[in-house]
Amino acid sequence: MSTKQREVETLYSQTGTGTDVLKDPDVAHLTVNHNKVLTSHTLEGLEIDVKEIEDGIDVELVLRRGVTIDKTVHMCFGMTPREGIQRINMKVRLEENSAISVLAHCVFPNAVDVEHIMDAEIEVGAGARYSYLEKHVHGKTGGIKVYPKAKIHLAQKSAFKTEFELLRGRVGLIDIEYETTCEARSVMDVMARINGIETDFIKINEIGHLVGEHARGALTSKIAISDKARAEIYNTLTASAAHARGHVDCKEIVRGEATAMAVPTVRVNHPRAHVTHEAAIGSVDTKQLETLMSRGLDEDEASDLIIQGMLS
Amino acid sequence: MGLLEVRNLTLTLGGSKILNDLTIDFWEGHIHAVVGPNGAGKSTLAATIMGLSGYRDFEGDILLEGQSIKGLTLDERAKKGMTLAWQEPARYEGLTVRDFIKASAKDKSDDAIKEVLSGVGLKDGSYIERAVDRTLSGGERKKVELASILAMQPKLVFLDEPDSGIDVESLERIFEAVKTLKAAGSTVILITHSPTVLEQAEHAFLICCGELVEQGSVEKIDGYFKDRCVPCDHKNRPDRKGGGDV
Numbered sequence: 001m002s003t004k005q006r007e008v009e010t011l012y013s014q015t016g017t018g019t020d021v022l023k024d025p026d027v028a029h030l031t032v033n034h035n036k037v038l039t040s041h042t043l044e045g046l047e048i049d050v051k052e053i054e055d056g057i058d059v060e061l062v063l064r065r066g067v068t069i070d071k072t073v074h075m076c077f078g079m080t081p082r083e084g085i086q087r088i089n090m091k092v093r094l095e096e097n098s099a100i101s102v103l104a105h106c107v108f109p110n111a112v113d114v115e116h117i118m119d120a121e122i123e124v125g126a127g128a129r130y131s132y133l134e135k136h137v138h139g140k141t142g143g144i145k146v147y148p149k150a151k152i153h154l155a156q157k158s159a160f161k162t163e164f165e166l167l168r169g170r171v172g173l174i175d176i177e178y179e180t181t182c183e184a185r186s187v188m189d190v191m192a193r194i195n196g197i198e199t200d201f202i203k204i205n206e207i208g209h210l211v212g213e214h215a216r217g218a219l220t221s222k223i224a225i226s227d228k229a230r231a232e233i234y235n236t237l238t239a240s241a242a243h244a245r246g247h248v249d250c251k252e253i254v255r256g257e258a259t260a261m262a263v264p265t266v267r268v269n270h271p272r273a274h275v276t277h278e279a280a281i282g283s284v285d286t287k288q289l290e291t292l293m294s295r296g297l298d299e300d301e302a303s304d305l306i307i308q309g310m311l312s
Numbered sequence: 313m314g315l316l317e318v319r320n321l322t323l324t325l326g327g328s329k330i331l332n333d334l335t336i337d338f339w340e341g342h343i344h345a346v347v348g349p350n351g352a353g354k355s356t357l358a359a360t361i362m363g364l365s366g367y368r369d370f371e372g373d374i375l376l377e378g379q380s381i382k383g384l385t386l387d388e389r390a391k392k393g394m395t396l397a398w399q400e401p402a403r404y405e406g407l408t409v410r411d412f413i414k415a416s417a418k419d420k421s422d423d424a425i426k427e428v429l430s431g432v433g434l435k436d437g438s439y440i441e442r443a444v445d446r447t448l449s450g451g452e453r454k455k456v457e458l459a460s461i462l463a464m465q466p467k468l469v470f471l472d473e474p475d476s477g478i479d480v481e482s483l484e485r486i487f488e489a490v491k492t493l494k495a496a497g498s499t500v501i502l503i504t505h506s507p508t509v510l511e512q513a514e515h516a517f518l519i520c521c522g523e524l525v526e527q528g529s530v531e532k533i534d535g536y537f538k539d540r541c542v543p544c545d546h547k548n549r550p551d552r553k554g555g556g557d558v
Contacts, residue, residue: 251405285402286365287398287402288402288403288404290364290365290386291398291401291402291457292415292416293385293386293387293390294362294386294387294389294390294394294395294396295390295395295415295416295460295464296387296390296391296395296416296464297387297415297416298387299387301415302387302415305407305411305415306404306407308406308407308411309404309405309406309407309408309411309443310405310406310407311406312406312407312408
Protein backbone atom coordinates (compact mmCIF):
# COMPACT_ATOMS: atom_id res chain seq x y z
CA MET A 1 0.00 0.00 0.00
CA SER A 2 1.38 3.41 -0.96
CA THR A 3 1.78 6.28 1.50
CA LYS A 4 -1.10 8.08 -0.17
CA GLN A 5 -3.36 5.07 0.15
CA ARG A 6 -2.42 4.70 3.79
CA GLU A 7 -3.30 8.34 4.46
CA VAL A 8 -6.64 7.93 2.72
CA GLU A 9 -7.35 4.83 4.77
CA THR A 10 -6.37 6.64 7.96
CA LEU A 11 -8.67 9.58 7.27
CA TYR A 12 -11.67 7.56 6.12
CA SER A 13 -11.31 5.08 8.96
CA GLN A 14 -12.40 7.91 11.26
CA THR A 15 -15.52 8.75 9.31
CA GLY A 16 -17.57 5.61 9.53
CA THR A 17 -17.90 5.69 5.74
CA GLY A 18 -14.87 3.62 4.73
CA THR A 19 -12.96 3.84 1.47
CA ASP A 20 -15.09 1.40 -0.52
CA VAL A 21 -17.24 4.32 -1.61
CA LEU A 22 -14.22 5.76 -3.43
CA LYS A 23 -14.05 2.70 -5.67
CA ASP A 24 -17.47 3.41 -7.15
CA PRO A 25 -16.89 5.06 -10.54
CA ASP A 26 -20.17 6.94 -10.19
CA VAL A 27 -19.05 8.62 -6.98
CA ALA A 28 -17.08 11.84 -7.38
CA HIS A 29 -14.60 12.50 -4.59
CA LEU A 30 -11.80 14.69 -3.36
CA THR A 31 -9.52 13.77 -0.46
CA VAL A 32 -7.03 16.22 1.01
CA ASN A 33 -4.58 15.69 3.85
CA HIS A 34 -3.28 19.07 4.99
CA ASN A 35 -2.30 20.54 1.59
CA LYS A 36 -1.88 17.32 -0.35
CA VAL A 37 -4.53 16.04 -2.71
CA LEU A 38 -4.79 12.30 -2.15
CA THR A 39 -7.76 11.44 -4.36
CA SER A 40 -9.76 13.29 -6.96
CA HIS A 41 -12.44 11.93 -9.23
CA THR A 42 -15.00 13.84 -11.22
CA LEU A 43 -17.98 12.99 -13.36
CA GLU A 44 -19.35 14.38 -16.57
CA GLY A 45 -20.79 17.81 -15.96
CA LEU A 46 -18.95 18.22 -12.67
CA GLU A 47 -15.64 20.04 -12.68
CA ILE A 48 -13.39 20.00 -9.65
CA ASP A 49 -10.28 22.09 -10.07
CA VAL A 50 -7.86 21.78 -7.17
CA LYS A 51 -4.60 23.58 -6.55
CA GLU A 52 -2.30 22.82 -3.64
CA ILE A 53 -1.10 25.92 -1.80
CA GLU A 54 1.39 26.29 1.04
CA ASP A 55 -1.05 25.53 3.87
CA GLY A 56 -4.04 24.04 2.14
CA ILE A 57 -5.84 24.07 -1.18
CA ASP A 58 -7.76 26.28 -3.57
CA VAL A 59 -10.66 24.37 -5.01
CA GLU A 60 -13.26 25.35 -7.54
CA LEU A 61 -16.30 23.19 -8.11
CA VAL A 62 -18.57 23.82 -11.06
CA LEU A 63 -21.69 21.87 -11.83
CA ARG A 64 -22.88 22.44 -15.35
CA ARG A 65 -26.36 23.54 -16.31
CA GLY A 66 -29.04 20.88 -15.96
CA VAL A 67 -26.65 18.23 -14.59
CA THR A 68 -27.81 16.11 -11.68
CA ILE A 69 -25.25 14.07 -9.81
CA ASP A 70 -27.17 11.07 -8.53
CA LYS A 71 -24.76 9.78 -5.92
CA THR A 72 -23.45 11.79 -2.99
CA VAL A 73 -20.09 13.40 -3.67
CA HIS A 74 -17.55 12.64 -0.94
CA MET A 75 -15.02 15.21 0.12
CA CYS A 76 -12.54 14.70 2.89
CA PHE A 77 -10.53 17.57 4.29
CA GLY A 78 -8.35 16.27 7.08
CA MET A 79 -5.06 16.60 8.81
CA THR A 80 -3.17 13.72 10.28
CA PRO A 81 -0.27 15.89 11.57
CA ARG A 82 -0.55 17.08 15.17
CA GLU A 83 0.17 20.70 14.33
CA GLY A 84 -0.36 23.10 11.48
CA ILE A 85 -2.85 25.14 9.53
CA GLN A 86 -5.16 23.84 6.85
CA ARG A 87 -6.74 26.46 4.66
CA ILE A 88 -9.54 25.46 2.28
CA ASN A 89 -10.46 28.20 -0.18
CA MET A 90 -13.50 26.94 -1.99
CA LYS A 91 -15.59 28.33 -4.80
CA VAL A 92 -18.74 26.49 -5.71
CA ARG A 93 -20.93 27.34 -8.66
CA LEU A 94 -24.06 25.40 -9.52
CA GLU A 95 -25.45 26.41 -12.86
CA GLU A 96 -29.15 26.55 -13.62
CA ASN A 97 -31.28 23.53 -12.76
CA SER A 98 -28.37 21.40 -11.63
CA ALA A 99 -28.39 19.31 -8.45
CA ILE A 100 -25.72 17.86 -6.21
CA SER A 101 -25.33 16.50 -2.72
CA VAL A 102 -21.95 16.69 -0.98
CA LEU A 103 -20.81 14.95 2.17
CA ALA A 104 -17.67 16.61 3.53
CA HIS A 105 -15.70 14.70 6.14
CA CYS A 106 -13.43 16.96 8.18
CA VAL A 107 -11.11 14.71 10.13
CA PHE A 108 -8.54 15.86 12.69
CA PRO A 109 -7.86 12.85 14.90
CA ASN A 110 -4.42 13.85 16.19
CA ALA A 111 -4.77 17.60 16.48
CA VAL A 112 -2.78 19.18 19.28
CA ASP A 113 -2.40 22.61 17.70
CA VAL A 114 -4.31 22.71 14.43
CA GLU A 115 -6.30 25.41 12.65
CA HIS A 116 -8.82 24.50 9.97
CA ILE A 117 -9.91 27.54 8.00
CA MET A 118 -12.63 27.17 5.41
CA ASP A 119 -13.50 30.12 3.21
CA ALA A 120 -16.28 29.37 0.78
CA GLU A 121 -18.14 31.32 -1.86
CA ILE A 122 -21.19 29.49 -3.10
CA GLU A 123 -23.40 30.46 -6.00
CA VAL A 124 -26.50 28.34 -6.50
CA GLY A 125 -28.04 29.07 -9.88
CA ALA A 126 -31.71 29.41 -10.72
CA GLY A 127 -33.61 26.23 -10.01
CA ALA A 128 -30.47 24.44 -8.78
CA ARG A 129 -30.32 22.34 -5.61
CA TYR A 130 -27.28 22.08 -3.38
CA SER A 131 -27.05 19.90 -0.29
CA TYR A 132 -23.88 20.10 1.80
CA LEU A 133 -23.35 18.07 4.95
CA GLU A 134 -20.12 18.77 6.82
CA LYS A 135 -19.29 16.13 9.42
CA HIS A 136 -16.39 16.78 11.73
CA VAL A 137 -14.46 14.13 13.57
CA HIS A 138 -12.00 15.50 16.09
CA GLY A 139 -9.56 13.96 18.54
CA LYS A 140 -9.67 14.05 22.31
CA THR A 141 -7.27 16.90 23.07
CA GLY A 142 -9.29 19.91 22.01
CA GLY A 143 -6.21 21.37 20.37
CA ILE A 144 -8.08 22.47 17.29
CA LYS A 145 -9.59 25.69 16.03
CA VAL A 146 -12.15 25.55 13.25
CA TYR A 147 -13.23 28.61 11.26
CA PRO A 148 -15.86 27.75 8.65
CA LYS A 149 -16.91 30.84 6.74
CA ALA A 150 -19.22 30.93 3.77
CA LYS A 151 -21.03 33.47 1.60
CA ILE A 152 -23.88 31.93 -0.26
CA HIS A 153 -26.12 33.35 -2.96
CA LEU A 154 -29.29 31.56 -3.93
CA ALA A 155 -30.79 32.52 -7.27
CA GLN A 156 -34.50 32.28 -7.98
CA LYS A 157 -36.19 28.97 -7.19
CA SER A 158 -32.96 27.40 -6.00
CA ALA A 159 -32.50 25.41 -2.81
CA PHE A 160 -29.58 25.18 -0.40
CA LYS A 161 -29.47 22.84 2.54
CA THR A 162 -26.47 22.58 4.80
CA GLU A 163 -25.74 20.82 8.05
CA PHE A 164 -22.68 21.24 10.19
CA GLU A 165 -22.22 18.30 12.53
CA LEU A 166 -19.62 17.96 15.25
CA LEU A 167 -20.57 15.19 17.59
CA ARG A 168 -17.41 13.10 17.87
CA GLY A 169 -14.36 14.28 19.79
CA ARG A 170 -13.53 17.65 21.31
CA VAL A 171 -14.75 20.78 19.59
CA GLY A 172 -11.80 22.88 20.72
CA LEU A 173 -12.79 26.24 19.26
CA ILE A 174 -15.33 26.56 16.52
CA ASP A 175 -16.34 29.86 14.99
CA ILE A 176 -18.94 29.51 12.23
CA GLU A 177 -19.90 32.43 10.00
CA TYR A 178 -22.40 31.76 7.24
CA GLU A 179 -24.21 34.47 5.32
CA THR A 180 -26.86 33.56 2.79
CA THR A 181 -28.84 35.75 0.42
CA CYS A 182 -32.03 34.27 -0.93
CA GLU A 183 -33.70 35.48 -4.12
CA ALA A 184 -37.33 34.92 -5.06
CA ARG A 185 -38.80 31.52 -4.24
CA SER A 186 -35.48 30.13 -3.13
CA VAL A 187 -35.18 27.95 -0.03
CA MET A 188 -32.41 28.06 2.57
CA ASP A 189 -32.07 25.48 5.35
CA VAL A 190 -29.01 25.95 7.58
CA MET A 191 -28.44 23.74 10.58
CA ALA A 192 -25.64 23.20 13.09
CA ARG A 193 -25.50 20.29 15.54
CA ILE A 194 -22.60 20.40 17.96
CA ASN A 195 -21.70 18.68 21.22
CA GLY A 196 -19.18 20.56 23.38
CA ILE A 197 -17.40 19.30 26.49
CA GLU A 198 -14.62 20.34 28.89
CA THR A 199 -13.37 23.79 27.83
CA ASP A 200 -14.73 23.78 24.28
CA PHE A 201 -15.99 27.07 22.85
CA ILE A 202 -18.69 27.18 20.21
CA LYS A 203 -19.56 30.38 18.40
CA ILE A 204 -22.11 30.47 15.62
CA ASN A 205 -23.04 33.49 13.58
CA GLU A 206 -25.48 32.61 10.84
CA ILE A 207 -27.14 35.29 8.79
CA GLY A 208 -29.91 34.96 6.25
CA HIS A 209 -31.32 37.63 3.95
CA LEU A 210 -34.67 36.77 2.41
CA VAL A 211 -34.64 39.42 -0.29
CA GLY A 212 -36.90 37.85 -2.91
CA GLU A 213 -40.64 37.31 -2.87
CA HIS A 214 -41.69 33.96 -1.46
CA ALA A 215 -38.13 33.21 -0.33
CA ARG A 216 -38.02 30.85 2.64
CA GLY A 217 -35.31 30.25 5.18
CA ALA A 218 -34.56 28.48 8.43
CA LEU A 219 -31.56 28.89 10.70
CA THR A 220 -31.37 26.10 13.26
CA SER A 221 -28.81 25.44 15.98
CA LYS A 222 -28.88 22.43 18.28
CA ILE A 223 -26.15 22.54 20.85
CA ALA A 224 -25.33 20.43 23.88
CA ILE A 225 -22.59 21.57 26.23
CA SER A 226 -21.28 20.23 29.49
CA ASP A 227 -18.38 20.64 31.93
CA LYS A 228 -16.97 24.15 31.37
CA ALA A 229 -17.84 24.45 27.71
CA ARG A 230 -19.30 27.69 26.34
CA ALA A 231 -21.62 28.43 23.46
CA GLU A 232 -22.64 31.72 21.86
CA ILE A 233 -25.21 31.63 19.11
CA TYR A 234 -25.99 34.75 17.07
CA ASN A 235 -28.47 33.97 14.31
CA THR A 236 -30.00 36.74 12.25
CA LEU A 237 -32.75 36.46 9.68
CA THR A 238 -34.04 39.39 7.67
CA ALA A 239 -37.08 39.32 5.41
CA SER A 240 -37.53 42.19 3.03
CA ALA A 241 -39.91 40.98 0.34
CA ALA A 242 -43.54 40.04 0.09
CA HIS A 243 -44.40 36.54 1.31
CA ALA A 244 -40.87 35.85 2.48
CA ARG A 245 -41.03 33.41 5.38
CA GLY A 246 -38.37 32.47 7.87
CA HIS A 247 -37.67 30.88 11.22
CA VAL A 248 -34.74 31.01 13.62
CA ASP A 249 -34.52 28.15 16.07
CA CYS A 250 -31.93 27.62 18.76
CA LYS A 251 -31.94 24.80 21.28
CA GLU A 252 -29.17 24.40 23.80
CA ILE A 253 -28.90 21.87 26.59
CA VAL A 254 -26.51 22.91 29.31
CA ARG A 255 -24.95 20.63 31.92
CA GLY A 256 -22.34 21.03 34.63
CA GLU A 257 -20.68 24.45 34.68
CA ALA A 258 -21.22 25.08 30.99
CA THR A 259 -22.65 28.41 29.87
CA ALA A 260 -24.74 29.21 26.84
CA MET A 261 -26.05 32.32 25.17
CA ALA A 262 -28.44 32.67 22.25
CA VAL A 263 -29.18 35.94 20.50
CA PRO A 264 -31.71 35.35 17.74
CA THR A 265 -32.38 38.46 15.68
CA VAL A 266 -35.25 38.73 13.28
CA ARG A 267 -35.91 41.71 11.06
CA VAL A 268 -38.87 42.24 8.80
CA ASN A 269 -38.76 45.06 6.28
CA HIS A 270 -41.90 44.26 4.37
CA PRO A 271 -45.47 44.20 5.69
CA ARG A 272 -46.22 40.91 3.97
CA ALA A 273 -43.17 39.08 5.19
CA HIS A 274 -43.13 36.91 8.30
CA VAL A 275 -40.26 35.68 10.47
CA THR A 276 -40.43 33.80 13.75
CA HIS A 277 -37.85 32.76 16.29
CA GLU A 278 -37.56 30.32 19.14
CA ALA A 279 -34.74 29.89 21.62
CA ALA A 280 -34.63 27.39 24.44
CA ILE A 281 -31.65 27.10 26.73
CA GLY A 282 -31.56 25.04 29.84
CA SER A 283 -30.90 21.80 31.54
CA VAL A 284 -32.43 18.55 30.42
CA ASP A 285 -36.21 18.64 30.81
CA THR A 286 -37.22 17.11 34.15
CA LYS A 287 -40.15 15.12 32.82
CA GLN A 288 -38.09 13.66 29.97
CA LEU A 289 -35.36 12.78 32.44
CA GLU A 290 -37.65 11.26 35.05
CA THR A 291 -39.53 9.21 32.48
CA LEU A 292 -36.30 7.52 31.41
CA MET A 293 -35.10 7.22 35.01
CA SER A 294 -38.38 5.53 35.89
CA ARG A 295 -37.39 2.90 33.31
CA GLY A 296 -34.13 2.24 35.14
CA LEU A 297 -31.62 4.57 33.47
CA ASP A 298 -29.45 6.60 35.81
CA GLU A 299 -29.39 10.38 35.44
CA ASP A 300 -26.32 10.48 33.19
CA GLU A 301 -27.57 7.69 30.93
CA ALA A 302 -30.96 9.38 30.62
CA SER A 303 -29.39 12.79 29.88
CA ASP A 304 -27.10 11.30 27.26
CA LEU A 305 -30.01 9.62 25.51
CA ILE A 306 -32.06 12.82 25.47
CA ILE A 307 -29.11 14.81 24.09
CA GLN A 308 -28.35 12.12 21.54
CA GLY A 309 -31.93 12.45 20.32
CA MET A 310 -31.83 16.22 20.15
CA LEU A 311 -28.58 16.20 18.18
CA SER A 312 -29.63 13.40 15.84
CA MET B 313 -48.47 -8.49 53.19
CA GLY B 314 -48.54 -6.60 49.90
CA LEU B 315 -45.91 -6.35 47.23
CA LEU B 316 -45.96 -2.64 47.92
CA GLU B 317 -46.83 -1.35 51.39
CA VAL B 318 -47.52 2.29 52.06
CA ARG B 319 -47.27 3.03 55.77
CA ASN B 320 -48.65 6.21 57.35
CA LEU B 321 -47.57 8.26 54.37
CA THR B 322 -47.89 11.99 54.89
CA LEU B 323 -46.67 14.51 52.33
CA THR B 324 -46.79 18.22 52.98
CA LEU B 325 -46.30 20.67 50.14
CA GLY B 326 -46.48 24.43 50.58
CA GLY B 327 -47.87 24.01 54.08
CA SER B 328 -50.76 21.75 52.97
CA LYS B 329 -51.04 18.07 53.70
CA ILE B 330 -51.48 16.59 50.24
CA LEU B 331 -51.26 13.02 51.50
CA ASN B 332 -52.45 12.45 55.05
CA ASP B 333 -51.45 9.34 56.98
CA LEU B 334 -52.14 6.98 54.09
CA THR B 335 -51.73 3.27 54.70
CA ILE B 336 -52.36 1.01 51.70
CA ASP B 337 -51.24 -2.46 50.62
CA PHE B 338 -50.98 -3.30 46.93
CA TRP B 339 -51.06 -7.06 46.46
CA GLU B 340 -48.77 -8.84 44.06
CA GLY B 341 -50.12 -9.73 40.63
CA HIS B 342 -53.37 -7.79 41.06
CA ILE B 343 -54.86 -4.93 39.11
CA HIS B 344 -55.63 -2.19 41.58
CA ALA B 345 -57.31 1.13 41.05
CA VAL B 346 -56.79 4.29 43.03
CA VAL B 347 -59.81 6.48 42.46
CA GLY B 348 -60.89 9.83 43.70
CA PRO B 349 -61.91 13.24 42.50
CA ASN B 350 -59.54 15.72 40.93
CA GLY B 351 -57.09 17.00 43.52
CA ALA B 352 -57.60 14.00 45.80
CA GLY B 353 -53.90 13.17 45.75
CA LYS B 354 -53.95 10.13 43.41
CA SER B 355 -51.14 11.22 41.10
CA THR B 356 -49.23 12.64 44.05
CA LEU B 357 -49.37 9.23 45.69
CA ALA B 358 -47.86 7.63 42.58
CA ALA B 359 -45.22 10.38 42.30
CA THR B 360 -44.27 9.96 45.95
CA ILE B 361 -44.03 6.19 45.76
CA MET B 362 -41.88 6.47 42.64
CA GLY B 363 -39.68 9.18 44.20
CA LEU B 364 -40.14 11.93 41.61
CA SER B 365 -38.44 15.25 42.28
CA GLY B 366 -40.46 17.40 44.65
CA TYR B 367 -42.11 14.37 46.27
CA ARG B 368 -39.26 12.88 48.27
CA ASP B 369 -39.62 14.58 51.62
CA PHE B 370 -42.42 12.68 53.35
CA GLU B 371 -43.28 11.08 56.66
CA GLY B 372 -44.01 7.38 56.97
CA ASP B 373 -42.52 4.60 54.92
CA ILE B 374 -42.86 2.73 51.63
CA LEU B 375 -41.89 -0.93 51.46
CA LEU B 376 -41.33 -2.99 48.34
CA GLU B 377 -41.22 -6.72 49.03
CA GLY B 378 -40.80 -5.89 52.69
CA GLN B 379 -37.81 -3.57 52.20
CA SER B 380 -37.99 0.18 52.66
CA ILE B 381 -37.39 2.11 49.46
CA LYS B 382 -37.54 5.48 51.20
CA GLY B 383 -33.86 6.20 50.68
CA LEU B 384 -33.73 5.07 47.06
CA THR B 385 -33.58 7.35 44.06
CA LEU B 386 -36.07 7.15 41.22
CA ASP B 387 -33.83 5.01 39.02
CA GLU B 388 -32.93 2.75 41.93
CA ARG B 389 -36.63 2.15 42.54
CA ALA B 390 -37.09 1.48 38.81
CA LYS B 391 -34.22 -1.02 38.88
CA LYS B 392 -36.15 -2.85 41.59
CA GLY B 393 -38.99 -3.23 39.11
CA MET B 394 -41.25 -0.22 39.72
CA THR B 395 -42.29 2.21 37.03
CA LEU B 396 -44.83 4.84 36.09
CA ALA B 397 -46.69 5.87 32.94
CA TRP B 398 -47.46 9.57 32.99
CA GLN B 399 -50.91 10.99 32.31
CA GLU B 400 -49.30 13.23 29.67
CA PRO B 401 -46.19 11.45 28.35
CA ALA B 402 -43.02 13.42 27.66
CA ARG B 403 -41.94 14.32 24.13
CA TYR B 404 -38.38 13.72 22.97
CA GLU B 405 -37.05 15.62 20.01
CA GLY B 406 -35.18 13.28 17.69
CA LEU B 407 -35.32 10.23 19.95
CA THR B 408 -36.74 7.32 18.01
CA VAL B 409 -39.43 5.00 19.31
CA ARG B 410 -36.86 2.23 18.95
CA ASP B 411 -34.30 3.93 21.22
CA PHE B 412 -36.96 5.04 23.70
CA ILE B 413 -38.30 1.52 24.15
CA LYS B 414 -34.87 -0.08 23.98
CA ALA B 415 -33.77 2.03 26.95
CA SER B 416 -35.94 -0.01 29.29
CA ALA B 417 -36.48 -3.24 27.33
CA LYS B 418 -35.34 -6.59 28.60
CA ASP B 419 -35.24 -7.87 25.01
CA LYS B 420 -33.75 -5.05 22.92
CA SER B 421 -34.20 -6.67 19.51
CA ASP B 422 -36.26 -4.94 16.82
CA ASP B 423 -38.61 -7.91 16.70
CA ALA B 424 -39.33 -7.61 20.43
CA ILE B 425 -39.86 -3.86 20.13
CA LYS B 426 -42.27 -4.32 17.22
CA GLU B 427 -44.12 -6.94 19.23
CA VAL B 428 -44.76 -4.60 22.18
CA LEU B 429 -45.79 -1.84 19.78
CA SER B 430 -48.20 -4.21 18.15
CA GLY B 431 -49.47 -5.11 21.61
CA VAL B 432 -50.68 -1.55 22.12
CA GLY B 433 -52.15 -1.31 18.63
CA LEU B 434 -49.24 0.35 16.82
CA LYS B 435 -48.92 -2.38 14.21
CA ASP B 436 -47.42 -0.29 11.43
CA GLY B 437 -43.74 -1.28 11.32
CA SER B 438 -42.71 2.30 10.55
CA TYR B 439 -43.47 3.43 14.11
CA ILE B 440 -40.14 2.07 15.29
CA GLU B 441 -38.29 4.67 13.21
CA ARG B 442 -40.42 7.64 14.21
CA ALA B 443 -39.42 10.17 16.81
CA VAL B 444 -41.22 10.39 20.15
CA ASP B 445 -41.96 14.04 19.48
CA ARG B 446 -44.79 16.28 18.39
CA THR B 447 -45.22 14.29 15.17
CA LEU B 448 -46.90 11.62 17.29
CA SER B 449 -50.34 12.40 18.65
CA GLY B 450 -50.90 12.39 22.40
CA GLY B 451 -52.66 9.05 22.08
CA GLU B 452 -49.79 7.56 20.08
CA ARG B 453 -47.25 8.75 22.64
CA LYS B 454 -49.35 7.22 25.36
CA LYS B 455 -49.30 3.90 23.53
CA VAL B 456 -45.55 4.14 22.94
CA GLU B 457 -45.04 4.76 26.64
CA LEU B 458 -47.17 1.75 27.49
CA ALA B 459 -45.20 -0.31 24.96
CA SER B 460 -42.00 0.70 26.74
CA ILE B 461 -43.50 -0.58 29.98
CA LEU B 462 -44.51 -3.86 28.38
CA ALA B 463 -40.91 -4.17 27.19
CA MET B 464 -39.59 -3.41 30.67
CA GLN B 465 -41.67 -6.21 32.26
CA PRO B 466 -41.89 -4.45 35.63
CA LYS B 467 -42.95 -5.95 38.94
CA LEU B 468 -45.23 -3.00 39.55
CA VAL B 469 -46.51 -0.21 37.35
CA PHE B 470 -48.59 2.90 37.95
CA LEU B 471 -50.70 3.92 34.97
CA ASP B 472 -51.82 7.48 35.57
CA GLU B 473 -55.13 8.22 33.84
CA PRO B 474 -54.55 5.60 31.12
CA ASP B 475 -57.67 6.70 29.21
CA SER B 476 -56.65 10.34 28.97
CA GLY B 477 -56.38 11.40 25.31
CA ILE B 478 -57.29 7.93 24.10
CA ASP B 479 -60.17 7.17 21.72
CA VAL B 480 -62.66 4.43 22.54
CA GLU B 481 -61.18 1.86 20.15
CA SER B 482 -57.66 2.47 21.40
CA LEU B 483 -58.83 2.23 24.98
CA GLU B 484 -59.65 -1.43 24.41
CA ARG B 485 -56.04 -1.90 23.31
CA ILE B 486 -54.81 -0.21 26.45
CA PHE B 487 -56.98 -2.51 28.55
CA GLU B 488 -55.62 -5.52 26.67
CA ALA B 489 -52.11 -4.33 27.48
CA VAL B 490 -53.07 -4.05 31.15
CA LYS B 491 -54.20 -7.67 31.05
CA THR B 492 -50.94 -8.63 29.32
CA LEU B 493 -49.00 -6.96 32.13
CA LYS B 494 -50.99 -8.85 34.74
CA ALA B 495 -50.57 -12.13 32.85
CA ALA B 496 -46.81 -11.53 32.86
CA GLY B 497 -46.93 -11.19 36.64
CA SER B 498 -46.91 -7.41 36.98
CA THR B 499 -48.90 -5.62 39.64
CA VAL B 500 -50.84 -2.83 37.95
CA ILE B 501 -52.10 0.27 39.74
CA LEU B 502 -54.55 2.35 37.73
CA ILE B 503 -54.84 5.97 38.78
CA THR B 504 -58.21 7.16 37.59
CA HIS B 505 -61.52 8.86 38.13
CA SER B 506 -63.11 7.06 35.20
CA PRO B 507 -65.66 4.30 35.93
CA THR B 508 -64.62 2.60 32.66
CA VAL B 509 -61.02 2.33 33.81
CA LEU B 510 -62.09 1.37 37.32
CA GLU B 511 -63.95 -1.62 35.85
CA GLN B 512 -60.63 -3.10 34.72
CA ALA B 513 -59.41 -3.41 38.30
CA GLU B 514 -59.89 -6.24 40.78
CA HIS B 515 -59.66 -4.10 43.86
CA ALA B 516 -59.89 -0.38 44.46
CA PHE B 517 -58.96 2.36 46.89
CA LEU B 518 -60.88 5.60 47.14
CA ILE B 519 -58.94 8.58 48.35
CA CYS B 520 -60.03 12.12 48.94
CA CYS B 521 -58.14 15.06 50.41
CA GLY B 522 -55.09 12.81 50.62
CA GLU B 523 -56.82 10.35 52.92
CA LEU B 524 -57.99 6.81 52.33
CA VAL B 525 -61.79 6.96 52.44
CA GLU B 526 -62.71 3.44 51.44
CA GLN B 527 -61.34 0.30 49.87
CA GLY B 528 -62.78 -2.93 48.57
CA SER B 529 -64.37 -4.41 45.48
CA VAL B 530 -64.69 -2.37 42.32
CA GLU B 531 -68.49 -2.44 42.63
CA LYS B 532 -68.36 -1.11 46.16
CA ILE B 533 -65.94 1.70 45.33
CA ASP B 534 -67.77 2.56 42.14
CA GLY B 535 -71.02 2.84 44.04
CA TYR B 536 -69.46 4.95 46.75
CA PHE B 537 -67.83 7.21 44.19
CA LYS B 538 -71.03 7.72 42.19
CA ASP B 539 -73.30 8.13 45.22
CA ARG B 540 -71.15 10.32 47.40
CA CYS B 541 -68.20 11.77 45.52
CA VAL B 542 -69.99 12.92 42.38
CA PRO B 543 -72.74 14.82 44.26
CA CYS B 544 -70.00 16.29 46.40
CA ASP B 545 -68.82 18.08 43.22
CA HIS B 546 -65.30 16.87 43.86
CA LYS B 547 -64.65 19.60 46.36
CA ASN B 548 -65.16 17.96 49.72
CA ARG B 549 -64.46 14.69 51.34
CA PRO B 550 -67.93 13.07 51.40
CA ASP B 551 -67.85 11.64 54.90
CA ARG B 552 -66.08 14.54 56.54
CA LYS B 553 -68.48 16.35 58.82
CA GLY B 554 -69.41 19.68 57.35
CA GLY B 555 -67.06 19.03 54.46
CA GLY B 556 -63.84 20.88 53.90
CA ASP B 557 -62.37 22.58 50.90
CA VAL B 558 -59.49 20.85 49.22
